[in-house]
Structures are given as C-alpha cells and as structure tokens.
Amino acid sequence: MPRQQVLVFRELPPDQLARLQAVHEVTVANPRIEAQRDAFFAALQRAQGLIGSSYPIDAEVLARAPALRVVSSISVGIDNYDLPALRARGVMLCHTPGVLTETTADTLFALVMATSRRLVELANHVREGRWQRNIDERLFGWDVHGKTLGIVGFGRIGQALARRAALGFGMPVLFHNRSAVDVPAELPALAAHARQLPLHDVLAQSDIVALTVPLTDETRGLMDAARFAVMKPGAIFVNGSRGGVVDEAALLQALDGGHLRAAGLDVFATEPLPLDSPLRTHPKVTPLPHIGSATHETRQAMAELATSNLLQALAGERPRATVG
Ligand code: NAP
Numbered sequence: 029m030p031r032q033q034v035l036v037f038r039e040l041p042p043d044q045l046a047r048l049q050a051v052h053e054v055t056v057a058n059p060r061i062e063a064q065r066d067a068f069f070a071a072l073q074r075a076q077g078l079i080g081s082s083y084p085i086d087a088e089v090l091a092r093a094p095a096l097r098v099v100s101s102i103s104v105g106i107d108n109y110d111l112p113a114l115r116a117r118g119v120m121l122c123h124t125p126g127v128l129t130e131t132t133a134d135t136l137f138a139l140v141m142a143t144s145r146r147l148v149e150l151a152n153h154v155r156e157g158r159w160q161r162n163i164d165e166r167l168f169g170w171d172v173h174g175k176t177l178g179i180v181g182f183g184r185i186g187q188a189l190a191r192r193a194a195l196g197f198g199m200p201v202l203f204h205n206r207s208a209v210d211v212p213a214e215l216p217a218l219a220a221h222a223r224q225l226p227l228h229d230v231l232a233q234s235d236i237v238a239l240t241v242p243l244t245d246e247t248r249g250l251m252d253a254a255r256f257a258v259m260k261p262g263a264i265f266v267n268g269s270r271g272g273v274v275d276e277a278a279l280l281q282a283l284d285g286g287h288l289r290a291a292g293l294d295v296f297a298t299e300p301l302p303l304d305s306p307l308r309t310h311p312k313v314t315p316l317p318h319i320g321s322a323t324h325e326t327r328q329a330m331a332e333l334a335t336s337n338l339l340q341a342l343a344g345e346r347p348r349a350t351v352g
Contacts, residue, residue: 029343034079035079044331084110100337175199178233180227181204181205182209187215249272249274265279271299274297276296
C-alpha cells in the first residue's frame, strides 16, 4: 500500500503516532495553536487522512482539503463536523463510541455528588482556614441517595449513569430519549428502577437532571428559560453533553433567582470558558474543564480506536466505528 498523507490536528500519544508514522507520511499541527495554524493549512492541502478533535471541520476547511478521504475524530461527539459537507465530498467520518462511556458516566456522577454535597465549596472552606468550628446548617448538603435522577438522552452514557444512580445509590431514574428504549432488554437490572417519559415530565419530576444528549440542530438550546422553569424548585442541573444544548443566560437566571439549587457543568458554549463568564466563579456552579473522558486509560483507549479507524479506512477496510 502506498504511503499516504496524514495530518494529526491534536496531540496523539507517542505509541499511536508511531503506528501512523510506520505506514504513512505524518504531519502534526494543531490549528488551535496560532503558531501551528499555517503548518496545519499547508498540510491540509495534501492530507488524505485527518485525526484529532475539538476543531470544527466545516465546508470552508474541507474546501482547503482537496485530497481528503477520511476524518477520524478522537471523540464520540460529532458536533464539530459538518456532516452534509462531508457527505457531499464523500469523506468518511469515524469516531470513538463506547470506550469512554464508563469514564464519562463516572464524571457525571462525580458532579452529582459534588453539587449535592457541596464538595468543592467545603474543601475550599478547609483550605482557606475557615474551618474554625464544626459547620452548621448553612453549609449542610443535600442527600443524593434516594433522590430521583432525570436523564435527558438515554444512550450509552445516559444508561451508564442510570446504572450508577439506581443500582449504587437507590435512585429512581426517569429518562427522556428521542426513540423508545426497551429497558428490560438492554438493562435487565434497571428495569424496575427506570422509566421513559416525555421531556416535560422528566424535568418536572426529577430532583437532579443530567444531560447526556448529543448536540444537534434538534437539541441546540434545548434547556431554555421555559424548561428550567419546569424543573422542581431546589433541583440540581448537571450538563455532560455539550454547552450548546443549554441557554447559559437562562441557567444563570434560574440559579440567581433561587429556582435551582446548583449546577455541575463539564461543558460550556465557549471552551475554554472565557475568564469573564459569570459561570466561572458563580457560587452555585461547579465548573469542570471538559474532563468527561479525561483519564489516562480512557484517553489512551480513544487514541487507539481513532488511530485504528484511520489506518483501516486508509487501507480500504471497514473501520470499527464510522458515523452514519
Ligand atoms: P449515544 O449512545 O448516541 O446516546 C445519545 C442518546 O441521545 C441516544 O439515545 C439518542 O436517542 C438520544 N438523543 C439524540 N437526540 C435526541 C433528542 N433530540 N432528544 C432526546 N434524545 C435524543 O451517545 P453517547 O456515547 O451516550 O454520548 C452522548 C453525548 O455525550 C455525545 O454526543 C457527546 O456530546 C457527549 N459526551 C461528552 C463528554 C464529555 O467529556 N463531557 C464525553 C463523551 C460524550 P436515539 O437513539 O433516538 O438517537
């Protein structure tokens, strides 16, 4: 097989980079780093394969990539890719479903715990030398076990989160999903604890609501002022999908107006979160820097799968995980 041109647009672990270099000509250039942007666009001119994440591959980028045949995303989310433009050009898109499911569900449950029990706020209480006597009810938290968890988007990550909540913490689970989910068939142990309902009912009946939907034209701005208003007074909101699914101004209003107790956010409309965003320092918000899948093991597994996808596609074989 002739060596082809591969452009790596976000850092890959050395062992995965070596797999690519063994069979192809590889350029590494991250367009998010200004000093590497020219090198990225120069390599894009001849690239047959792209691998990376967190950078929009839209019609404009594709127009500068005349030789491109495959894009391998090191992510499960595909909202950075212009699917119609890729389809129109016949460029294959691969991604990394499954290998990050459990880790991302761990992160979301950590946000459920952190917001309910005020873990970050109370750790800071100790760090800042304010633990002079036992805390009183002003700093007490909220039980997690037994609370009703609402999950919006009941796919791989939503279901993994439901298992943690229902089987580990005795939480009834209500969920909303676009298509019907046969819980007994997919998750027999959960069948007695999880119920599919319309979105309105999930929001209205849950103590804690977690988002695990993809960002699409249908879900953009899904959580707006009206939907936050439907949530129970004193409820907690957790976002582990994408920032664009939430109207951040409406979320701030729901927090400031006292309607919501707290929010745990792993994702934001603009990332990294701008320094002047009120969400960064809001006392009711636990903000994380998009770390859903950010463990050594899972990022390695994602890089391995994305590299295999790219190598298979360039070899004319069917990759393990293609989109649509
Ligand atoms: P998945 O298995 O495809 O699950 C997504 C679920 O959302 C599916 O069950 C889908 O239902 C449902 N859905 C899609 N559009 C919907 C709508 N308009 N209304 C209601 N439900 C809808 O994907 P996944 O692996 O669980 O990942 C989900 C998302 O999590 C990713 O797309 C990504 O944005 C995000 N994510 C974030 C992190 C992080 O670091 N925070 C890490 C990984 C993933 P259907 O079956 O009907 O399509």
